[in-house]
Amino acid sequence: MIFYSDNAVMRQSAIYTGFILFVFMFVQGCALYKGDRVSWDKFHVDEFPDFASVIVRPGDTLPSLAKRYLDDPDKSWVIADFNDITAVTAGQEIIIPLEPFDMANLSPQGYQTVPVLSYHNFSETKQNLMMVKKRDFERQMKFLKDNGYTVITLDDLFDFLEYRAPLPRKSVVITIDDGWQGVYDVAYPILKKYNFPATLFVYTDLINGSRKTLDWDQVAELDKNGIDIQCHTISHRNLKKIKKNESFQEYVKEIEGEISESARVIKKKINKDVKYLAYPYGDTNNLVIAFLKKNGFRGAFTVKRDSNPFFMNHFTLNRRMIYGDFDLRDFKKNLKNYSNKALH
Amino acid sequence: MTVFSETKVKPPDMAKRYCRLIIQPLCSVSLILFLVLFFNGCALRFPPPEPEKKTYRSLPDKYRNKALEHEQKGRLREALIDWRIVQSFQPHDYQEISAKIKILQSKARRKAEAHFQKGVAFFHNRALQDARREFLLTLSYEPDHTQALSYLQTRLQKPVFRTYVTRKGDTAGKIARKEYHDPGKAFLVTVFNSISPSDELRPGMSLKLVILDQDIVSDSKFAEMMPQKGGVVTKPLRHKKKAFAAVSRDKAGGKTSRSVQKKESGSMADALKYQKAKDLLEQEEHFESLRILRTLDRNYRDVTKLIASTEVFLKQEADAHYRKGISYFLSEKLDMAIQEWEEVLRLSPNHLQAKKDLRNARRLRQKMKNY
Numbered sequence: 001m002i003f004y005s006d007n008a009v010m011r012q013s014a015i016y017t018g019f020i021l022f023v024f025m026f027v028q029g030c031a032l033y034k035g036d037r038v039s040w041d042k043f044h045v046d047e048f049p050d051f052a053s054v055i056v057r058p059g060d061t062l063p064s065l066a067k068r069y070l071d072d073p074d075k076s077w078v079i080a081d082f083n084d085i086t087a088v089t090a091g092q093e094i095i096i097p098l099e100p101f102d103m104a105n106l107s108p109q110g111y112q113t114v115p116v117l118s119y120h121n122f123s124e125t126k127q128n129l130m131m132v133k134k135r136d137f138e139r140q141m142k143f144l145k146d147n148g149y150t151v152i153t154l155d156d157l158f159d160f161l162e163y164r165a166p167l168p169r170k171s172v173v174i175t176i177d178d179g180w181q182g183v184y185d186v187a188y189p190i191l192k193k194y195n196f197p198a199t200l201f202v203y204t205d206l207i208n209g210s211r212k213t214l215d216w217d218q219v220a221e222l223d224k225n226g227i228d229i230q231c232h233t234i235s236h237r238n239l240k241k242i243k244k245n246e247s248f249q250e251y252v253k254e255i256e257g258e259i260s261e262s263a264r265v266i267k268k269k270i271n272k273d274v275k276y277l278a279y280p281y282g283d284t285n286n287l288v289i290a291f292l293k294k295n296g297f298r299g300a301f302t303v304k305r306d307s308n309p310f311f312m313n314h315f316t317l318n319r320r321m322i323y324g325d326f327d328l329r330d331f332k333k334n335l336k337n338y339s340n341k342a343l344h
Numbered sequence: 345m346t347v348f349s350e351t352k353v354k355p356p357d358m359a360k361r362y363c364r365l366i367i368q369p370l371c372s373v374s375l376i377l378f379l380v381l382f383f384n385g386c387a388l389r390f391p392p393p394e395p396e397k398k399t400y401r402s403l404p405d406k407y408r409n410k411a412l413e414h415e416q417k418g419r420l421r422e423a424l425i426d427w428r429i430v431q432s433f434q435p436h437d438y439q440e441i442s443a444k445i446k447i448l449q450s451k452a453r454r455k456a457e458a459h460f461q462k463g464v465a466f467f468h469n470r471a472l473q474d475a476r477r478e479f480l481l482t483l484s485y486e487p488d489h490t491q492a493l494s495y496l497q498t499r500l501q502k503p504v505f506r507t508y509v510t511r512k513g514d515t516a517g518k519i520a521r522k523e524y525h526d527p528g529k530a531f532l533v534t535v536f537n538s539i540s541p542s543d544e545l546r547p548g549m550s551l552k553l554v555i556l557d558q559d560i561v562s563d564s565k566f567a568e569m570m571p572q573k574g575g576v577v578t579k580p581l582r583h584k585k586k587a588f589a590a591v592s593r594d595k596a597g598g599k600t601s602r603s604v605q606k607k608e609s610g611s612m613a614d615a616l617k618y619q620k621a622k623d624l625l626e627q628e629e630h631f632e633s634l635r636i637l638r639t640l641d642r643n644y645r646d647v648t649k650l651i652a653s654t655e656v657f658l659k660q661e662a663d664a665h666y667r668k669g670i671s672y673f674l675s676e677k678l679d680m681a682i683q684e685w686e687e688v689l690r691l692s693p694n695h696l697q698a699k700k701d702l703r704n705a706r707r708l709r710q711k712m713k714n715y
Binding site: 051053055093094095101102103104106107108109111129130162163248249252256281285286287289290293294303305311313315316321323342343344 | 400401402403406417419421422428429432473476481484485487500501504536555615616623626
């Protein structure tokens with residue numbers, strides 16, 4: 001009894017103490033809360049998004065500032081592009097746009113364009129038009145890294161094309177066609193080293209695991225590790241041309257099959273829903289595009305050598321083929337990211 | 345023991361005493377503490393104290409200069425952003441900047457509207473490139489101009505489908521005959537509208553009809569490159585590019601015909617060379633392009649035409665350089681004249697007049713040096 005009485009008092013006292021502690025912490029919490037993270041740095045522009053003016057503190061970097069102000073360290077390019085800088089130093093005064101405001105870097109003088117590079121095969125030692133030597137590919141990727149290019153995914157590109165999200169000014173997309181073994185042996189390790197995403201457009205007949213071609217396990221592995229697998233038809237037939245002795249109806253049936261069946265095979269083999277296609281030989285026509293739309297594709301690529309502004313037709317996007325005999329000077333010519341052509 | 349017995353005898357008294365001596369004062373103190381801290385907390389929260397204002401040394405001037413520069417270049421949207429940034433630093437001319445911002449805003453709106461109206465007019469006159477330019481300019485002054493964006497993203501794009509509204513008595517076959525001039529294309533009507541050929545078409549239904557390109561025709565040159573049915577190559581090997589795959593399959597024990605491989609590889613090589621030559625032309629590498637084109641069969645696609653046009657271009661370029669050389673020669677700029685004529689011979693190695701003049705000019709330069 002005695003014991004219990006003592007305990008009841010102690011318990012009561014503990015409850016009171018806990019309550020006081022809670023109230024103290026709650027009130028202190030209120031007292032310590034100082035509103036939004038950049039309330040005094042932030043100012044509002046009536047018809048434009050918010051910006052923050054910032055004096056860089058010791059230890060700050062572009063990613064750390066992007067993490068603090070934009071909640072995403074990968075958005076450091078927003079700060080770099082707006083201030084036209086590549087790094088920050090303590091004491092430096094900068095402006096940080098807190099919301100996207102410039103969808104296409106469009107002015108009366110020009111607009112942003114995005115180059116989409118197109119590779120086919122790679123080799124340790126050999127080179128021809130469609131086969132890039134390991135040493136050259138490494139140099140090209142190093143050039144992109146060293147010169148401030150951001151390699152983006154196709155999803156990023158399409159957000160830009162739909163005028164929904166801005167991109168780093170020096171953006172570039174890497175695509176590879178077909179599905180040769182050189183992709184796995186040569187390009188994949190280099191892309192991994194530089195942490196660059198890429199898209200592999202496979203034509204499913206080629207994925208047969210012969211000595212020179214990929215097998216589906218490799219394709220699945222690539223897809224899980226930053227190489228987005230997309231569609232390049234079943235047999236790589238030219239979708240625009242009717243074959244000799246082929247009726248129009250047979251042709252239509254064939255091209256529908258090339259599109260829908262290749263998507264089905266990829267889904268079955270690696271459980272992936274594809275939404276982009278690279279036309280074999282870069283050739284297309286309205287009928288092919290109609291079937292792509294019917295099958296839910298978001299866009300498709302030709303091999304017309306040009307970069308892509310935001311107002312491009314999503315089903316006739318340009319790509320720049322990178323040949324095996326390109327030196328770094330040729331490669332640089334294919335990274336054009338600004339144009340004024342449509343404004344003249 | 346005594347203690348035990350005391351507590352045992354009067355437990356409620358002890359509890360009351362505890363309450364009086366410890367709990368009640370503790371409650372009072374905590375209530376006071378709560379009130380003090382609560383009001384203190386509220387004072388800090390609503391509103392938070394204004395932190396010390398940072399002093400920016402370079403930003404105000406930097407953005408003022410940028411604003412002026414952008415204004416000069418007609419980049420009104422950027423100028424507006426810059427002036428807003430300047431204004432946020434509470435400069436001495438805050439009111440003037442506010443007035444300037446209002447003027448710029450209304451100027452940008454007026455410009456956007458003017459370009460948009462022009463764009464619409466061009467669009468209706470089917471001057472699509474001009475329309476596109478005007479809609480882009482509209483967006484450059486007013487990035488959220490949804491109508492201009494809609495024109496750029498949809499109405500200025502090549503249409504894939506057109507809408508057909510069914511009438512009484514229409515069938516897929518009749519529509520195909522009317523629209524495609526071929527009742528055999530009825531399946532195109534059904535396939536894109538999820539209807540079956542036997543479905544009765546109610547009047548007033550909206551159907552999507554794919555707009556066929558003119559060039560969906562059999563390309564005999566291309567078709568010749570295709571392995572034919574019943575040939576050595578089986579169906580999966582129906583494409584010229586499969587030649588590469590064929591080689592690998594052959595090594596793995598397949599029975600792919602070497603002759604077909606050779607033919608297909610040759611075709612593929614030609615296609616690649618042709619593409620490369622065209623790429624080089626786009627990059628204005630005419631000389632190299634011509635070299636590759638000359639290695640191709642003259643009957644391959646438009647190779648003859650490309651060679652001819654490139655040769656004409658190079659000849660015109662060579663003539664222009666030759667005339668420049670003459671002009672330098674007459675104004676006694678001998679080195680410049682020699683450079684121009686050397687360029688002529690690079691572009692057109694058989695340019696006889698340039699050869700002769702270059703020889704004379706070099707001789708003359710040598711004489712002058714000796715003199």
